[in-house]
Amino acid sequence: MSRVWNFSAGPAAMPQAVLERAQRELLDWNGSGASVMEQSHRGKRFIDMAAQAEADLRTLLAIPADYAVLFLQGGATQQFAQIPMNLAAEGDCADYIVSGHWSEKAVSEAAPYVRVNVAASGRADDYLRLPPRDGWRLDARAAYVHYTPNETIHGVEFHDIPEVGAVPLVADMSSNILSGPLDISRFGLIYAGAQKNIGPSGLVVMIVRRDLLQRAGRPMARIFRYAEQAANDSMLNTPNTWGWYLAGLTFQWLLAQGGLTAMAEHNRAKADLLYRTIDGSGGYYRNPIELSARSRMNVPFTLHDKALDVVFLEESEAAGLLALKGHKALGGMRASLYNAVPLDAVQALAAFMRDFAQRHG
Numbered sequence: 120m121s122r123v124w125n126f127s128a129g130p131a132a133m134p135q136a137v138l139e140r141a142q143r144e145l146l147d148w149n150g151s152g153a154s155v156m157e158q159s160h161r162g163k164r165f166i167d168m169a170a171q172a173e174a175d176l177r178t179l180l181a182i183p184a185d186y187a188v189l190f191l192q193g194g195a196t197q198q199f200a201q202i203p204m205n206l207a208a209e210g211d212c213a214d215y216i217v218s219g220h221w222s223e224k225a226v227s228e229a230a231p232y233v234r235v236n237v238a239a240s241g242r243a244d245d246y247l248r249l250p251p252r253d254g255w256r257l258d259a260r261a262a263y264v265h266y267t268p269n270e271t272i273h274g275v276e277f278h279d280i281p282e283v284g285a286v287p288l289v290a291d292m293s294s295n296i297l298s299g300p301l302d303i304s305r306f307g308l309i310y311a312g313a314q315k316n317i318g319p320s321g322l323v324v325m326i327v328r329r330d331l332l333q334r335a336g337r338p339m340a341r342i343f344r345y346a347e348q349a350a351n352d353s354m355l356n357t358p359n360t361w362g363w364y365l366a367g368l369t370f371q372w373l374l375a376q377g378g379l380t381a382m383a384e385h386n387r388a389k390a391d392l393l394y395r396t397i398d399g400s401g402g403y404y405r406n407p408i409e410l411s412a413r414s415r416m417n418v419p420f421t422l423h424d425k426a427l428d429v430v431f432l433e434e435s436e437a438a439g440l441l442a443l444k445g446h447k448a449l450g451g452m453r454a455s456l457y458n459a460v461p462l463d464a465v466q467a468l469a470a471f472m473r474d475f476a477q478r479h480g
């Protein structure tokens with residue numbers, strides 16, 4: 120077996136210990152003689168596992184009791200639409216902070232359901248920095264304020280939680296949830312597609328303040344209504360049982376690593392090493408993001424000569440460094456450094472980059 124160092128933006132590397140445990144348990148889970156994938160979600164074994172996964176997530180993030188935790192499907196993209204359906208009544212407006220590709224997407228998918236007020240946008244700056252907080256034109260009557268704390272493609276990250284007053288703050292944390300401790304009480308609703316820091320795709324984890332579940336929203340099928348999902352432990356229909364199970368294993372792994380304070384240090388060390396390698400390359404490699412907004416999770420970079428891109432990708436792959444090709448919207452390279460990416464992987468990447476620069480100088 121040969122495992123590579125995996126820098127994929129998502130679906131992304133999972134902790135090897137989690138994959139190994141899932142492998143050991145694949146045919147006979149929990150003494151049941153069947154795989155977790157082959158069992159009813161109404162059975163005691165599954166219900167206990169699901170509750171433990173939620174309890175472990177609550178421990179990791181110190182989630183207060185007045186927040187519900189949901190395990191949903193449809194990806195973060197579906198939530199772009201479902202959030203306004205649930206939190207905004209007909210005719211309401213909502214504020215959106217646009218800091219890159221994914222917050223643009225959040226706006227366009229929400230637009231059929233709510234009057235979108237783009238309260239700030241970094242577009243004119245090519246998303247190289249975050250729109251400064253003092254320029255946000257927030258509407259005090261907004262149903263909520265939506266933002267994207269980490270932009271997976273553009274590689275910009277908020278390192279502080281913005282103050283938005285009494286209006287509930289809604290955050291798409293798909294690419295930075297669980298990367299460090301978080302003050303949940305500052306948020307109305309947090310959601311994240313699982314396939315970066317939680318587990319496989321096909322699962323969305325949502326943390327929502329319970330009072331927001333009482334909002335009328337608009338007429339819609341029960342399956343779309345968060346209050347119904349909360350009242351039914353996210354099992355209104357058959358959940359993604361396999362994804363939920365792997366998320367639970369990942370939460371256990373995170374607890375065993377020392378929790379999110381340890382994760383924050385681990386992620387800081389990896390990102391610092393990669394940015395030092397880029398910035399110390401004398402212009403051979405470049406990351407154009409304003410220093411204070413650089414992402415710890417997704418590091419886009421370019422080579423000084425685009426003609427070298429193909430060679431860089433070929434040689435890096437041959438060296439066991441997977442998925443460094445940048446998103447097509449930006450070109451160049453991108454290394455994603457989620458929780459499951461070890462420091463050894465980033466050390467191998469940094470060494471490769473220095474060696475490549477010397478050989479193709």
Ligand code: PMP
Pocket residue numbers: 129193194195196197221267269270271272291292293294312313
């Ligand atoms: N938001 C962010 C920040 C993302 O990175 C992604 C996926 N890369 C999405 C939303 C969309 O997620 P999904 O494909 O699960 O709908």
